[in-house]
Amino acid sequence: MIQTYKRKPDIADHYHTILIGSGMGSLSAAAILSKEGHKVLVLERHYTAGGYTHVFKRKGFEWDVGIHYIGDMQRPKSAMKKLFDYVTDGELKWADMGEVYDRIIIGDKSYDLVKGLNNFKEKLISYFPEEREAIVKYIDLVFAANRTAGKFYINKALPKWLGGLSYNWMTKPFFKYSDKTTYEVISSLTQNEELIKVLTGQYGDYGLPPKESSFFMHTTVAKHYFGGGSFPIGGSSQIVKTIDPVIEKSGGTIVINAEVEEVHVVNNKACGVRMADGRIINSDHVISGAGLITTYEKLLSKDIVNKYRLRDQLNKVKPSAAHACLYIGLEGGPDELELPKTNLWIYPKDTDHDTSVKNYLEDIDAEFPVVYVSFPAAKDPDWPNRYPGKSTIDIITILPYDIFESWNGSKWMKRGESYEDLKEKISQRLLEKLYEQLPQVKGKIVHYELSSPLTTKHFMNYSKGEIYGLDHNPERFRQKFLVPRTPIKNFYLTGQDIVTAGVGGALFAGLLTSSALTGKNFMKKIVGS
Ligand SMILES: Cc1cc2nc3c(=O)[nH]c(=O)nc-3n(C[C@H](O)[C@H](O)[C@H](O)COP(=O)(O)OP(=O)(O)OC[C@H]3O[C@@H](n4cnc5c(N)ncnc54)[C@H](O)[C@@H]3O)c2cc1C
Incomplete structure (x- = not known):
């Protein structure tokens, strides 16, 4: 069932531009195009909007998924600040870490x-x-x-x-x-x-x-x-909340629970999308912000993929690593628990980064190659107003998708005992790392849950639970097809894969895609260079 982001479904038969996915790239392009008078439709398959900038709530807590800090926001003249101000009409505010x-x-x-x-x-x-x-x-x-x-x-x-x-x-x-x-x-x-x-x-x-x-x-x-680093005041959900009104001003809308099945292509021209429920929605342009691999493997017909040899493109790039995140809820506010704003990156003592990753990929019982600990409740000055007397901590590490392959096809939250046991083992190892650094939080944790690569696949549609879309190896930057235009007329790409991972990378991808689609120089107009 299709639901609008806030109100009842109100979907027109035709739009200037349809955007697949509501990640940062799509939202940025949607806002820029809306300001040019386009009526846009943003279609998101998840039950909440924002792509990796979404938050989820459980047991009285709220966790940010794909934002822990963003750089370049404290300098008013930075390109990032100017672009964020443009797409949010200056409504999104940032706290210095x-x-x-x-x-x-x-x-x-x-x-x-x-x-x-x-x-x-x-x-x-x-x-x-x-x-x-x-x-x-x-x-x-x-x-x-x-x-x-x-x-x-x-x-x-x-x-x-x-x-x-x-x-x-x-x-x-x-x-x-x-x-x-x-x-x-x-x-x-x-x-x-x-x-x-x-x-x-x-x-x-x-x-x-x-x-x-x-x-x-x-x-x-x-x-x-x-x-320095900054964090969105009010949490990362403020990104979609502040962009939504900009889109609405031109008659556009963001729709959740709205899975696109296929880009509707007639005579080599994209002219809309076919939804998972069979409905066709027409548009002059279609932009996919779902990631290159998802777009080519899942959203284009086999005929189109064969005709334009898109498989050859996929063979030249690699999906990025998958991850696990332990989402922790604690009783006690960030001050009371003495939580820092600083992110912690914990590494093995005796091996270099590459060797640590290699050892771990060969045997996940080896030491974690990286443990990243982030304290969103401490970074957000609005947190105590929304969640008094509570805190959250996120712990992230690499977790290979292959290890979870055998549970692929099982249902979220119903993957069985052996899956839960493996997750529990990993959770305990991550908690140990946390207690080594912050012993004061022992006994204060009231909830924790671990996301696996299958969780990412389930919610974000990345086939191997990729954390950052495509790998950022030297070859990636040589690929001429990682651009907004595709061989299909009126069909464009946006998001992290055409620039780089990171909210900033995806934000700028939205600008580049908008420029490619309209022929206007938004770099000059918005950033002034
Ligand atoms: C754990 C984690 C931590 C991170 N931390 C930071 C950080 O601290 N700072 C930072 O700058 N960056 C961070 N990032 C990276 C950053 O969040 C991403 O690079 C960026 O948000 C990606 O944006 P995107 O536009 O490419 O789209 P995505 O966020 O990847 O969104 C794509 C959207 O497309 C939707 N979709 C897919 N298929 C369909 C379909 N068929 N129909 C409709 N919708 C579909 C998906 O559901 C998804 O919502 C982090 C990422 C992760 C995973």
Whole structure:
């Protein structure tokens, strides 16, 4: 049954643009196009809107799924802030996480990543005084890589003929950084493996350890947070709540419990969608924000996939890792429990990141390669108004999809005892990690539940429970098809796969897709560059 986001179903027969999925990319494109007068329809299969920015509520708690912190929001002139203000009409407010946004914990040592470029640099130098030169060079390279990104991304939105003509000069400087792995570049600056481990201590933000990830992806995340981290005031559900009125102003709407079965293509032209209940809704344009793999494997007919050899594209990219998240509810407010705003990244002491991942993928009883702990209740100044005397904590780690394959096809919440036993074992291991860092929360936990890769698959439609869409390896950035336009007329892609993972990446994907669809330069109009 189709339900509108807030009201009763009111679906027209025809829209300017239909967007599949209500993730950040779709919402951003929907808002930008609405401001151009488009009447848009956002169709979301989940029972709640927002894609990975959605929240869920249970047992009197609320948890944010795919937002723990966002960078670049405290600088009024940052492109990210300008774009967020544009799509939300300035209604979305952000809380500063304070001086220390990430803490990298390796054995009994801990390293703070602190807000402000100079502070960041000096703090690192205080930990590794003999590595001053390498640290300075590293920061220079982070900026140099990021400077090449603008042209690379803008090229994706140009008309095909122009994009093709200008491809080489717009992308060549970028490939100098994206073609190399993170480890290749950083190890050319320093041989200090502990420093490399610290500098790459946020690799969980893009899902690939240093020897596999593209150096460009690493620099995107590192630079993104140099100005500190921010959290949406009122929680991540505020994103969809503040974008919804912008869409409604032009007659558009967001609909939940609305699964698209197939993009309706006639004579190589997208002209609407067929819903899971068989209904056809017409539109001039269709945008899929459901992810490249989901879109090509599930939302296009076999004929179309064969005709345009879309399988060849899928063979050139890899799904990202899957994850588990332990969602914890506690009695006691964040102050009472002394919960920090700082995210904790906990790593094995004696192995480098790549080796830790390898050991764990061979045997999940090996030490977790990364344990990420986040304290949303402490980050959101509005939390105590909404949930007085309570707190939440999220703990995330990598969890391979394959281990859960045998339960594929079982029903959510009814997957059986052996599934629950495995989850319980993993939950206890994660709780142990938490108690090592915050012993004061022992005895305060009143609820916990672990999401598995099957949970992600169930709610987000990512076939292997991918956490970040496509892997961010060097090859990914070379793929010319990761652009808004598809071979099918009037059918576009948006979301993390055409830029990068992260709310910021998906937000900008929405801008690029809107530009490709309308031919307008929204980068200039909204961001001013
Ligand atoms: C655990 C976790 C933590 C994260 N933490 C952060 C963070 O702290 N900071 C940050 O910047 N980023 C973070 N991210 C990444 C960020 O959330 C994502 O990169 C981003 O939100 C992806 O947006 P998207 O537009 O690509 O769409 P998605 O959020 O992937 O949404 C796609 C939507 O399409 C819908 N869909 C699929 N198929 C259909 C269909 N047939 N019909 C209708 N709808 C369909 C899905 O249900 C889904 O809602 C995190 C992600 C995860 C998973």
